[in-house]
Structure formats: C-alpha cells, structure tokens
Amino acid sequence: MSVPFVNASVQGDLSAPPDQIFGQIPASGLDGIAFLDFAYESEGCSTHRVDGLLVGTWQGTLRGTLRGGKRTRLSFSGSATDERSGERAGEAFVLRGPGYTGTTCWSGACRGRYLAFMPAAVERMTQAPLSQTRIDSVTCDLAERMTVFHLLAALGQEAGGHDSAADALLVDSVALAVLRASGALSEPAPRKSAALSPRQARQVRDLVAARLGTPLSLREMAEAAGLSESYFVRAFKGSFGVTPYQYVLRERVTLAQSLIRSGTVSLSEAAVRAGFPDARRMGRTFRKMVGRSPTGSTRLQRV
Incomplete structure (x- = not known):
C-alpha cells in the first residue's frame, strides 16, 4: 500500500514512510521553501509531481563485505529528464523543474536531502513568472554538484534536533546559494559597482x-x-x-555579549532578546564565531 505525501510544491506517493528523519523544515513561514533530510534502511520507490522546484541529493550505502558488497542502486525516470538519467550506483544529484512528474526507486539503504520551492518562491528568486522560466530537469553524479551537497548537509545540521523554528534568513540564504550551485539560477554577470548606496x-x-x-x-x-x-x-x-546572514549573526552575538556582561539577564533571556532560538544554539554560534562559549567570551572581555 502506498503512502501519499505533500511537501511544499512536491506531492506523490511513497512505498513506505522514511525510516528516519534527521531534519525537517516546513514551508510555512519561510517564504515557501521546505527542507527534508531523511533515510531508508531498505529498498523502496516514490512517485512525485513538482509544481515549483525541487533540488536534492541521494547517497546510497554499501551492503555486505567491502570486497563483495553491492552499492545501493538508484533509478530515476520521468518527464523531461536529460540524457544522463536512468540508473546510478551510490550517489546522485537531482534537479526537478516545474511540471516534472517521475519515479525514483532505490535498491537498498540510502539517504536523501531535498529543498522544495513553491512556485511563488521560484518566481521571487528568479525574478520571472514561472510560465516564462525554463528550468531543465537534471540527473547527474553527485560529484558534479558537491557544492549543493555541502549546502544541504549544513542545512540539515541546523534543522536536526531543534524544537524551535528554523532561522528564516539562514534558509533563504542557503536556498539562494543552492539555486545558483545547482544551475537553476544563472550566475549574474560580474559588476564592478556591486555595492549598496x-x-x-x-x-x-x-x-x-x-x-x-x-x-x-x-x-x-x-x-x-x-x-x-x-x-x-x-x-x-x-x-x-560579509553576507547578510553573517552580518546579522555578528550583530546578534554583539548584543548577546552586552546583555550577558550586564549581569541582569539569564543566558536563556539573552538568547531570546538577541534573536537566537535558544541558549544552546546561541552557544554554538558563539563557539563558531568567537571560539568561546557566551560566558567565556564575556569573561575574557572583562579581563
């Protein structure tokens, strides 16, 4: 029995629900962009129709001994696929444009990561009506789109295991970078005067x-x-x-440091007032940006 699903602009049927979901960001409240990081432990199949845009990566695993094991095979078929579609071993990148319908099958354990864009999100980022936007569907080796893989993997780390909402600015920024790295959005021509007034x-x-x-x-x-x-x-x-996201993070860290130094608020309150979802993610951001925990950073500044 198949299981129907809907994820932003993608809908269809699954042979079974994923065995594990590592991270998920729904489209609501994020300008029509959804993310899913999932895994299957055994073979399966899905059919899907894309109304907006879908960008994803697949990773199969090796079964059996290293010497005689077989890598999970991935099979793709559908409308508007390019000449390199078909069966692949181990890893694959997929880009599905508006109106695409197809089937994906996997012969064993595998992991997938997807960004799904609703039509309005595609139009907003490409600055053109969907009816006038040509985005060719592509299936190719993952090695040809490793930048996309790293972007989606990083987004999966942010989305995994959090009860609070994802950072809209982060999702928007990664989504735009993914569109460029996937080829769905062409790189702009170089301009010497690319600066704000x-x-x-x-x-x-x-x-x-x-x-x-x-x-x-x-x-x-x-x-x-x-x-x-x-x-x-x-x-x-x-x-x-710096990028807009890096700038905002820097400003949030500065505000949080000031609040913590004042000694009038708890770490949790400082996190909320500085725009972090919680104290744990504030601490992780501090360690990435300044190399210390929030309290360690403020103690060093006092010295």
Missing part, C-alpha cells in the same frame, strides 16, 4: 537593529534596499564584506 546601507542597518530579536528574512532585507534578493546579496557583501 549609503541610503540603502543605512536602511538595512536600521532594519537589522530593529529586528534583532525577531525573525528576519532575506526578502525583507532586500525589500528594504529596493533590490532583488540575488543582487542584494552581492551588493551587501560588496558594502559590508
């Missing part, structure tokens, strides 16, 4: 300062500057030297 920079700084304690999306930041998301990311980095 002083007025745009001020408006974005003011927006970030006012919204540090609340969710903030890439779309909102780009709208404050009156630019498309794709160009805004390039112009922002040209002006500030």
Whole structure:
C-alpha cells in the first residue's frame, strides 16, 4: 500500500514512510521553501509531481563485505529528464523543474536531502513568472554538484534536533546559494559597482537593529534596499564584506555579549532578546564565531 505525501510544491506517493528523519523544515513561514533530510534502511520507490522546484541529493550505502558488497542502486525516470538519467550506483544529484512528474526507486539503504520551492518562491528568486522560466530537469553524479551537497548537509545540521523554528534568513540564504550551485539560477554577470548606496546601507542597518530579536528574512532585507534578493546579496557583501546572514549573526552575538556582561539577564533571556532560538544554539554560534562559549567570551572581555 502506498503512502501519499505533500511537501511544499512536491506531492506523490511513497512505498513506505522514511525510516528516519534527521531534519525537517516546513514551508510555512519561510517564504515557501521546505527542507527534508531523511533515510531508508531498505529498498523502496516514490512517485512525485513538482509544481515549483525541487533540488536534492541521494547517497546510497554499501551492503555486505567491502570486497563483495553491492552499492545501493538508484533509478530515476520521468518527464523531461536529460540524457544522463536512468540508473546510478551510490550517489546522485537531482534537479526537478516545474511540471516534472517521475519515479525514483532505490535498491537498498540510502539517504536523501531535498529543498522544495513553491512556485511563488521560484518566481521571487528568479525574478520571472514561472510560465516564462525554463528550468531543465537534471540527473547527474553527485560529484558534479558537491557544492549543493555541502549546502544541504549544513542545512540539515541546523534543522536536526531543534524544537524551535528554523532561522528564516539562514534558509533563504542557503536556498539562494543552492539555486545558483545547482544551475537553476544563472550566475549574474560580474559588476564592478556591486555595492549598496549609503541610503540603502543605512536602511538595512536600521532594519537589522530593529529586528534583532525577531525573525528576519532575506526578502525583507532586500525589500528594504529596493533590490532583488540575488543582487542584494552581492551588493551587501560588496558594502559590508560579509553576507547578510553573517552580518546579522555578528550583530546578534554583539548584543548577546552586552546583555550577558550586564549581569541582569539569564543566558536563556539573552538568547531570546538577541534573536537566537535558544541558549544552546546561541552557544554554538558563539563557539563558531568567537571560539568561546557566551560566558567565556564575556569573561575574557572583562579581563
């Protein structure tokens, strides 16, 4: 008996639910972008129809002894697949454009990671109506799209094991990078003057300062500057030297350090007021950015 499913712009039937879900981000509240990191322990099959856009990676595992084992085989078929579609051993990258219908089968244990974009999200990021946007469906070796694999794996680490909502700015930023790395969104032509004007920079700084304690999306930041998301990311980095997400994280860390040094709030309250989902993720961000825990960082500053 098949199991029907719907995930953002993708719907279809599964031979069985995944045996394990490592991380999941629903599309609600994130501008129509969903993420799923899952695994199967045995063979199975799925049929699916894509109304927006789907970008994903598959990894099969080796069964039996190393010398005589067999790698999980992946089989892809459907409409608009390219000449390199068909059966693959071990690993694969897939890009499914609007209107794609197809079937995916796996012969044994495997793991998949997907970003699913609803039609409105595709139009927002490509800046063109879906009916006028050509995105060819692709199936190829994962080695040809390793940047996508690393981006999705990093997003899976952020999505896994958290009870709180995912950071909208992080999901937007990764989604835009995935579109470029997958070939769904062409790289912009180089421009020497990719930078925000002083007025745009001020408006974005003011927006970030006012919204540090609340969710903030890439779309909102780009709208404050009156630019498309794709160009805004390039112009922002040209002006500030970091990506919008890195800038916001830096501002959140600075605010949290100030709150903790004041000694008037707990770590949990400092995390919430600085825009972190919880104290645990605040601590992880501190260790990544400053190499110390929140309390260790503030003690060092006092010295």
